[in-house]
Amino acid sequence: xxxxxxxxxKTSYAADQAILRLxxxxxxxxxxxxxxxxxxxxxxxxYWLSTIMLxxxxxxxxxxxxxxxxxxxxxxxxxxxxxxxxxxxxAYKLATAFPGLDFVVVLVLAGLITxxxxxxxxxxxxxxxxxxxxxxxxxxxFFLLWLYNKIPWFTNYSASGxxxxxxxxxxxxxxxxxxxxxxxxxxxVLVVVTLLSLAAKNMTRLEVGRSWMAIRDMDIxxxxxxxxxxxxxxxxxxxSSFYCGIAGALWAFSYTGAVEALAFDIGVSFRVLFMIIIGxxxxxxxxxxxxxxxxxxxxxLNNALxxxxxxxxxxxxxxxxxxxxxxxxxxxxxVEPHGxxxxxxxxxxxxxxxxxxx
Amino acid sequence: xxxxEQRTAAVxxxxxxxxxxxxxxxxxxRFGGVTALADVSFDVRRGEIRAIIGPNGAGKSxxxxxxxxxYQPQGGTISWKGQRLRRMxxxxxxxxxxxxxxxxxxxxxxxxTLDNIxxxxxxxxxxxxxxxxxxxxxxxxxxxxxxxxxxxxxxxLEIQHIRNTPVGKxxxxxxxxxxxxxxxxxxxxxxxxxxxxxxxxxxxxxxMVRFILDVNEEFGTTVILIEHDMSxxxxxxxxxxxxxxxxxxxxxxxxxxxxxxxVIEAYLGVVHD
Ligand SMILES: Nc1ncnc2c1ncn2[C@@H]1O[C@H](COP(=O)(O)OP(=O)(O)OP(=O)(O)O)[C@@H](O)[C@H]1O
Ligand SMILES: [Mg+2]
Numbered sequence: 001x002x003x004x005x006x007x008x009x010k011t012s013y014a015a016d017q018a019i020l021r022l023x024x025x026x027x028x029x030x031x032x033x034x035x036x037x038x039x040x041x042x043x044x045x046x047y048w049l050s051t052i053m054l055x056x057x058x059x060x061x062x063x064x065x066x067x068x069x070x071x072x073x074x075x076x077x078x079x080x081x082x083x084x085x086x087x088x089x090x091a092y093k094l095a096t097a098f099p100g101l102d103f104v105v106v107l108v109l110a111g112l113i114t115x116x117x118x119x120x121x122x123x124x125x126x127x128x129x130x131x132x133x134x135x136x137x138x139x140x141x142f143f144l145l146w147l148y149n150k151i152p153w154f155t156n157y158s159a160s161g162x163x164x165x166x167x168x169x170x171x172x173x174x175x176x177x178x179x180x181x182x183x184x185x186x187x188x189v190l191v192v193v194t195l196l197s198l199a200a201k202n203m204t205r206l207e208v209g210r211s212w213m214a215i216r217d218m219d220i221x222x223x224x225x226x227x228x229x230x231x232x233x234x235x236x237x238x239x240s241s242f243y244c245g246i247a248g249a250l251w252a253f254s255y256t257g258a259v260e261a262l263a264f265d266i267g268v269s270f271r272v273l274f275m276i277i278i279g280x281x282x283x284x285x286x287x288x289x290x291x292x293x294x295x296x297x298x299x300x301l302n303n304a305l306x307x308x309x310x311x312x313x314x315x316x317x318x319x320x321x322x323x324x325x326x327x328x329x330x331x332x333x334x335v336e337p338h339g340x341x342x343x344x345x346x347x348x349x350x351x352x353x354x355x356x357x358x
Numbered sequence: 359x360x361x362x363e364q365r366t367a368a369v370x371x372x373x374x375x376x377x378x379x380x381x382x383x384x385x386x387x388r389f390g391g392v393t394a395l396a397d398v399s400f401d402v403r404r405g406e407i408r409a410i411i412g413p414n415g416a417g418k419s420x421x422x423x424x425x426x427x428x429y430q431p432q433g434g435t436i437s438w439k440g441q442r443l444r445r446m447x448x449x450x451x452x453x454x455x456x457x458x459x460x461x462x463x464x465x466x467x468x469x470x471t472l473d474n475i476x477x478x479x480x481x482x483x484x485x486x487x488x489x490x491x492x493x494x495x496x497x498x499x500x501x502x503x504x505x506x507x508x509x510x511x512x513x514x515l516e517i518q519h520i521r522n523t524p525v526g527k528x529x530x531x532x533x534x535x536x537x538x539x540x541x542x543x544x545x546x547x548x549x550x551x552x553x554x555x556x557x558x559x560x561x562x563x564x565x566m567v568r569f570i571l572d573v574n575e576e577f578g579t580t581v582i583l584i585e586h587d588m589s590x591x592x593x594x595x596x597x598x599x600x601x602x603x604x605x606x607x608x609x610x611x612x613x614x615x616x617x618x619x620x621v622i623e624a625y626l627g628v629v630h631d
Contacts, residue, residue, distance in 0.1 A: 013502050013506055013509070014502055017501060017502065199492065202490060202492065202497075203487070203490050206485075206490045206493070206501055207490060207500075208487060210473055210476055210480065211477070213466060213468060214466050216466075217465075217466035217467050217468050217469065218466055220428075221460070221464035221465070221466065222477070223449070224428065224448050224451070224452060224458060224464075225452055225477055225481075225540070226449055226452030226453060226481040226544075227477070227480055228449060235487065239487070282468065
């Protein structure tokens with residue numbers, strides 16, 4: 001009986017409405033936050049922070065965005081990379097046009113611009129579903145990348161098309177570019193991801209989230225209750241793209257330090273989609289589990305194979321990675337659409353009854 | 359609940375029946391070559407329980423779909439509170455207090471009972487997206503206020519124990535009850551119930567009859583009820599519309615329609631064949 005709700009009575013709806021209703025869950029979250037905010041910066045090497053934690057956090061944010069659209073609102077999208085690129089280029093244009101602008105403002109504006117683009121490409125969802133919508137968003141992916149590649153204005157007429165992200169400050173502290181330390185970049189991204197995760201949790205458990213899920217589960221009944229499919233679907237596209245746009249901007253500014261369209265190709269769209277399938281559709285926790293899994297799997301395989309003394313471990317690892325991912329995706333799609341997050345929940349239920357199952 | 363009690367209830371209710379709330383006139387509805395409704399007219403008065411009966415395929419469900427704007431009839435008019443509408447729309451219906459349940463349950467399967475019922479309050483919520491993201495201001499206030507309202511419905515329908523269960527996992531009878539709860543959360547003036555007791559066992563049926571009567575009496579909600587169980591219809595409805603092959607066969611009190619020779623033929627004719 002490590003984990004249980006017995007004895008934790010809620011005496012008001014406000015208490016029952018709290019994000020984490022169990023004391024154990026709240027303690028768990030505090031521990032994770034303490035590790036992320038305190039232990040990591042102190043203990044983790046620069047290599048860990050910059051090549052594992054940063055992409056993990058940013059992928060988790062993009063997954064959060066896609067999960068809102070696909071997991072909660074039921075609208076499939078293969079345009080994640082295109083929306084991330086939109087955020088990256090919007091942030092670049094804003095940061096260079098207004099050098100004094102606080103980077104937080106740049107991020108929010110880049111997110112809003114991406115939200116607008118997302119609404120435009122979400123319009124077909126009012127007419128088409130499933131496979132056809134997937135194809136339409138795929139078109140968005142290719143069109144947007146083509147646009148940023150083709151029109152020199154987006155790269156400020158740079159010859160190579162690859163541009164480095166300039167240093168920008170948030171509240172007076174440099175958080176991007178060469179002048180920012182890896183730890184600062186990590187902490188900045190962590191704060192952004194924490195705040196946006198909290199906002200996503202709130203939206204998905206309140207009215208707007210319920211209207212997304214209602215449209216996902218049964219659009220006819222949703223309409224008869226008074227939910228407008230137009231508002232519900234387009235708000236999902238807007239919020240989702242807002243998140244993906246900010247993820248793209250962070251990718252370019254905080255992680256790679258380079259703004260280039262190629263970084264957001266179709267492979268990124270699929271990778272984020274795999275994250276939410278493996279992590280769990282329609283869950284918040286699943287985004288972190290999925291992102292961690294997909295970021296860590298190749299590293300783990302590499303090290304494991306090297307440890308076994310395998311020659312050509314790198315090539316072998318990437319084959320294995322593809323096979324494992326493929327198998328897992330099929331497994332989760334067929335057996336457990338709620339992914340790793342659901343497996344975690346089942347484990348918690350087991351713990352609740354342990355050691356006296358009833 | 360005994361039949362006598364129900365009749366007494368019907369008698370007390372009948373006194374509170376008011377003006378015409380909804381009227382349909384000369385409704386024509388066709389699907390390709392199939393005529394689902396032909397020249398159907400009747401009205402519904404405030405506070406009454408109005409039954410629609412008829413054999414399978416008579417057009418009963420189609421009639422409810424016309425009333426809440428889900429099907430657009432090729433001909434005829436709908437008046438709501440004396441106002442003639444060129445066409446009814448689902449959103450207009452929802453906003454004006456017309457709620458319904460479906461013959462083949464239309465719940466949001468992936469959501470919990472509580473969330474399903476909370477969707478019934480969506481039209482009453484005003485908080486902006488930003489307030490919801492921050493769970494602040496109106497978002498917080500509304501959530502708690504509507505939660506309290508929904509909890510009253512949960513108590514009323516005795517479904518406290520399944521509050522946090524995803525509805526897809528519930529047995530059929532309970533799903534029907536949750537669907538009623540979601541409709542009630544809209545605080546409807548007119549409640550459209552499409553075979554709310556179909557497929558239920560006797561005990562569940564009795565509960566459902568009690569809930570419908572309670573809703574009608576305590577909140578004054580007007581009810582249109584499609585039901586195949588004649589004893590239920592005769593017991594709780596004030597007036598009955600009989601449809602057959604898309605046409606209006608009879609319209610009157612339960613006693614009147616049950617004595618109508620055409621109704622007897624439509625129902626009993628099958629037996630004689
Ligand atoms: N969406 C639709 N498309 C085509 N035909 C339809 C549609 N809806 C209803 N119909 C047809 O209209 C007629 C009336 O159907 P409806 O469902 O209204 O009957 P009902 O009285 O509710 O029957 P039941 O007692 O079996 O529920 C049937 O012939 C049916 O096939
Ligand atoms: Mg029917």
